[in-house]
Amino acid sequence: MKKNKTARGYFLNTAVIVLLFTAFQILTAAKGSQGAFKLVLVPSIWQCCYLMVLAASLNLVLGFMGQLSLGHCGFMAIGAYTAALLSLACERAEWFDGKNDPRFLAVLIISVLAAGLLAALFSLLVGIPALRLKGDYLAIITLGFGMIIINIINNLPFCGQDGLALGSAGASLYKNGLGFGSKAKVQFLWFALAVTILSLTLLFMFVRSKYGRAIKAIRDDEIAASASGINTSKYKVLTFAYSAFFAGIAGALYACTNATLSTSSFAFTNGGILNSTFVVVMVVLGGMGSLTGSAVAAVIMFLVNYEIKNGQWVSLLPASLSGIFEYPMLVYALVLIIVILFRPKGIFGTYEFSLQNLIPDIRNAIKRHRAAKAEKEEAKANA
Amino acid sequence: MLEVKDLNLYYGAIHALKGISLVVHDGELVSLIGSNGAGKTSTLHAISGLLPISSGSVLLDGKDLQKVHPNKIIGLGLAHVPEGRHVFARMTVEENLLMGAYIVRDSKRVSENLEKVYAYFPRLKERWKQLAGTLSGGEQQMLATGRALMTDPSILLMDEPSMGLSPLLVKEIFSIIQTLHENGITILLVEQNAKMALAVADRAYVLETGRISMSGPAAELADDDRVRKAYLGA
Numbered sequence: 209m210k211k212n213k214t215a216r217g218y219f220l221n222t223a224v225i226v227l228l229f230t231a232f233q234i235l236t237a238a239k240g241s242q243g244a245f246k247l248v249l250v251p252s253i254w255q256c257c258y259l260m261v262l263a264a265s266l267n268l269v270l271g272f273m274g275q276l277s278l279g280h281c282g283f284m285a286i287g288a289y290t291a292a293l294l295s296l297a298c299e300r301a302e303w304f305d306g307k308n309d310p311r312f313l314a315v316l317i318i319s320v321l322a323a324g325l326l327a328a329l330f331s332l333l334v335g336i337p338a339l340r341l342k343g344d345y346l347a348i349i350t351l352g353f354g355m356i357i358i359n360i361i362n363n364l365p366f367c368g369q370d371g372l373a374l375g376s377a378g379a380s381l382y383k384n385g386l387g388f389g390s391k392a393k394v395q396f397l398w399f400a401l402a403v404t405i406l407s408l409t410l411l412f413m414f415v416r417s418k419y420g421r422a423i424k425a426i427r428d429d430e431i432a433a434s435a436s437g438i439n440t441s442k443y444k445v446l447t448f449a450y451s452a453f454f455a456g457i458a459g460a461l462y463a464c465t466n467a468t469l470s471t472s473s474f475a476f477t478n479g480g481i482l483n484s485t486f487v488v489v490m491v492v493l494g495g496m497g498s499l500t501g502s503a504v505a506a507v508i509m510f511l512v513n514y515e516i517k518n519g520q521w522v523s524l525l526p527a528s529l530s531g532i533f534e535y536p537m538l539v540y541a542l543v544l545i546i547v548i549l550f551r552p553k554g555i556f557g558t559y560e561f562s563l564q565n566l567i568p569d570i571r572n573a574i575k576r577h578r579a580a581k582a583e584k585e586e587a588k589a590n591a
Numbered sequence: 592m593l594e595v596k597d598l599n600l601y602y603g604a605i606h607a608l609k610g611i612s613l614v615v616h617d618g619e620l621v622s623l624i625g626s627n628g629a630g631k632t633s634t635l636h637a638i639s640g641l642l643p644i645s646s647g648s649v650l651l652d653g654k655d656l657q658k659v660h661p662n663k664i665i666g667l668g669l670a671h672v673p674e675g676r677h678v679f680a681r682m683t684v685e686e687n688l689l690m691g692a693y694i695v696r697d698s699k700r701v702s703e704n705l706e707k708v709y710a711y712f713p714r715l716k717e718r719w720k721q722l723a724g725t726l727s728g729g730e731q732q733m734l735a736t737g738r739a740l741m742t743d744p745s746i747l748l749m750d751e752p753s754m755g756l757s758p759l760l761v762k763e764i765f766s767i768i769q770t771l772h773e774n775g776i777t778i779l780l781v782e783q784n785a786k787m788a789l790a791v792a793d794r795a796y797v798l799e800t801g802r803i804s805m806s807g808p809a810a811e812l813a814d815d816d817r818v819r820k821a822y823l824g825a
Contacts (some may be wrong), residue, residue, distance in 0.1 A: 418693070421682070425690045428679035435639065435673060436738070437665040437694035497681075558681070 215565045225405060225562060229398070236394060250393050251465065252514065257404040258461035259506035263490040264411050264499045265454035270479035270488065271417055271496030273447050274427030275339070276347040279354030283452040286330055287323035287459025292387070292469055294319045307392050316396075320403060320460040324568040327456025328449040330357070335448040339441060354484050358471045387467030400411055400461055407454050412499055414450060423447050424497075489544050494554050501556030508555075512543055592616055593638070593746055593779065598647035599703070600630075607633050609801040610647070615746065620772040622788040622809060623781045624822060625798035631781040632674055634798070635748050638779075639671040640664050642678050653744070666694050668745035674754060674781075676735040680724030684715055687723050687734055691741030708737040711767065729760035736767070746777040753784045765791055785822035789813040793797075797822075802817050 239245045266280045295315055299303060304311040338349040388396060414420055425433040426440050434440050462482075463469060473482050486509075494505030513536065516522065522533050532538055547555065562569075593615040600608040608630050615621045636642040638649050640661035649656040651669055659667065670691075679687050688708055692701045694808050709716040712733045718726065721735055732752055739747055752768065753761040765787050772778055772791070782788035789795055792809040797818060805812060812818050 209685045360697065421686055421690060422693065424682055424686075424691075425679045428681050429677045431641070432673055432735075432738075433690070434662055434679035435641070435665065435677075436690050437662050437742075438690075439660075439662045 213564075214362050217562065222567075229401065232401070233398065235588050236397060244396055246390050250397055251390065253397065254388075254393055254400050254461065254465040254474050254511070257400045258458040258465065258505050259490070259510055260503040261404055261407045261454055261461065262458040263494065263502040264505040265410055265451045265458065267491045267494070267496065267499055267502040268411060268415070268423075268451040268454075269448060271490050271498070271502075272420065272427065273423040273444065275444065275448075276343065276488075277350040277448070278347050278484050278488065279334075279350035279352070279357075280451075280455055280487050281474045281482060282357040283327040283331060283352035283455035284459035284462065284482070285361060285471065286327045286356060287456030288463040288469055289459075290326045290456070290476075291319040291323040291460035292463040293324055293366065293389075307395065316399065323460035323463075324453040324456040327459065328453040331449045331452030332445065335445045335452075339444040339448060351484070355475070358475050362471050388464045389467065393465070396464070398467070403457065403461060407457055408499065408503065411454060415499065419443070419447075442530055484547055486540065489540060492554055493544060493547055495556035495558060496554060497558040498554070498556040498560055501554055501559070502563040504561075505555060509540070509543075512539065592652060593777070594650040595634075595638060596648045596650070598634070598637055598644055598649070600633055600642060600644045607801055608637065608644075611798075611801075611803055613796050613803065614705060615777060617745075617777055618775055619793045620768070620778045620780065620791060620794035622795040623779065623798055624783070624785040624788050624795060626783070626822070628800075629798040630801045631783075631798055632750055635671065635750050635779070635781055639669060639748060642670075665729055665742060665744075669748065670742055670744035670746070671748045672735050672738035672739045672750060672752065674750035676728075676731045677740070678723040678726070678731050678734050680722065682723060683721040684722050684723055684726070687738055688715070694703030695742060700743075704730070704741050704743060711740070711770070712737050713792070728756050729763065732756065732760075732764055733767070736771075739745050740771075740776075744776070746779065747771070749778060749780045751781060751783060753782065753787065761787065785818070786813075789818075789823075 236278050262280065262284060265271075266277065269275050269277050269280075298319075304315055306312070334350070334353050338346055338353075341349060410565045422433070422438050422443055425438065426438065426443060430440055475483065490505045491502055494501030494503070504541065516533050516536050516539055522530050525533075532542075551557070559569075595611060595613045598608050598611040611630070611634055613621070613623070622632065623631050632643060635771070637644045640655070640656060640659065644657070647753070651667055654667065656664055656667070656669070665671075679690060682690070685705075688705055689701065692704055695701050695704070709719075714730055715733055715737055723731065724735060732754075736747075736749070736752070749768070752764050756764065761784065768778065768780065769791050780788055780792065789812055791811045794807065795809045795812050796803050797805040797812065805815070805818065813823070
């Protein structure tokens with residue numbers, strides 16, 4: 209019975225994804241060449257894709273394992289540079305000819321995988337010593353790692369100042385490889401969506417597995433977890449690596465989206481959307497322990513960021529108010545404070561959105577709401 | 592059979608356990624009583640490998656537990672119900688129990704054990720979907736005990752199961768311990784509530800500042816003047 213339900217859930221989700229995917233492909237084919245679609249919507253979707261993967265992967269460590277890591281963008285940077293450099297090398301070796309070459313697709317897939325693997329490898333180097341620490345100490349070590357990795361990349365001869373990011377000219381060095389212009393973004397939109405869906409599915413399967421249960425046990429009580437026979441340090445390190453793998457993949461998608469790379473965009477002091485604290489904000493906003501929550505929060509934060517930068521209503525506000533929007537970090541902080549005030553556990557809490565359980569869940573929520581209301585009225589009547 | 596021989600344990604410069612030796616035979620319920628800071632919990636932690644000992648040995652059915660990694664000890668049939676319950680607060684009751692059977696690979700055995708635990712603790716079955724953190728203290732103690740039983744242990748170490756519970760619940764917990772004992776589970780029970788611990792046990796050891804000061808059949812110890820004066824308040 210239980211197995212049947214799981215199978216039905218997988219079937220339902222796959223069917224809906226395929227349906228949406230086909231609809232989207234048809235839409236792309238029809239509108240692919242139009243300005244707003246090509247220049248605004250598609251790049252936005254690309255950005256949402258990597259933010260979703262990034263936030264969901266950090267949620268694994270922060271929400272499910274309960275370890276605060278402040279260096280997640282470091283792994284993303286590793287992934288982004290790995291993918292860009294690999295595609296650049298393939299381009300220089302002339303292994304493919306333009307983006308329509310089927311061999312380009314192979315290069316693309318290999319670059320993305322390599323980005324994830326290298327990020328995971330680095331996370332092992334950091335994680336094996338660092339995960340023996342707890343709480344604040346781990347946060348500081350990972351924070352330091354995030355800063356160090358940026359400096360290392362900056363000083364590597366093949367990807368630092370003289371390499372990829374050599375002014376605007378150097379930055380677009382890999383544009384014939386992985387760097388996608390707006391036309392290529394439309395052409396490979398299916399790839400971004402597929403990678404995102406696959407990554408989220410793999411993260412979801414991990415959380416639902418026996419291993420997911422083990423890391424939740426570590427979060428709740430490390431002593432009892434180890435008394436239950438879990439090798440806690442092994443699990444912590446492996447989960448950290450699994451999470452970094454997807455951060456690396458998010459980095460690869462980032463490299464595709466932007467077609468230029470500069471280490472400052474991953475730096476801790478960066479005021480934009482991509483710094484490690486910002487990812488933590490996304491996870492907290494969506495709900496620690498809800499992957500779907502992280503995905504939703506990533507989209508929300510992207511929209512907030514987009515509106516701050518491009519929204520026309522901002523300029524209509526009185527000068528005293530629109531002044532705030534000069535400092536995006538201030539607005540993100542306000543959004544976070546408002547959400548925490550009204551929903552202390554984040555938008556989703558630990559609830560996972562699911563198509564199959566949507567109707568029963570809504571029904572239960574209404575029932576609970578009514579019961580609470582009735583109880584309140586009863587209490588009033590008694591008083 | 593659990594055999595502890597001449598166990599010594601230090602916390603830094605403090606000599607916490609000074610040559611403890613004790614034996615728990617198969618099917619026995621043995622109590623370890625003593626006042627605060629006598630070393631009861633340290634003894635249990637040393638046995639289950641959570642604390643490193645400086646000398647002595649712990650043998651489970653003749654096997655030296657010192658040579659086994661702590662997270663493998665549970666696989667040898669020794670389960671530990673930690674002091675203060677330590678349930679996984681943000682996981683459901685059933686998830687908590689499944690965590691107890693983490694090392695059991697055979698899923699059929701897991702569901703059999705789950706049924707067995709639910710038979711011991713019907714209250715847990717009623718609340719299988721509830722988050723463990725929202726259970727009452729007594730229910731959490733049942734959950735911690737049930738979780739330890741999920742591996743079919745040959746010996747159960749219980750650390751202060753009555754801690755922080757109302758007198759009524761203490762009685763209930765001890766009746767459960769007795770039921771487990773009657774069903775043939777070997778138990779090493781650590782308690783501050785000496786009266787109850789001596790009432791249910793076959794044999795008992797009295798621990799005093801890191802040393803075993805007395806040992807013998809529980810009924811005899813309960814009648815001993817020194818024990819009565821020191822621990823039973825009479």
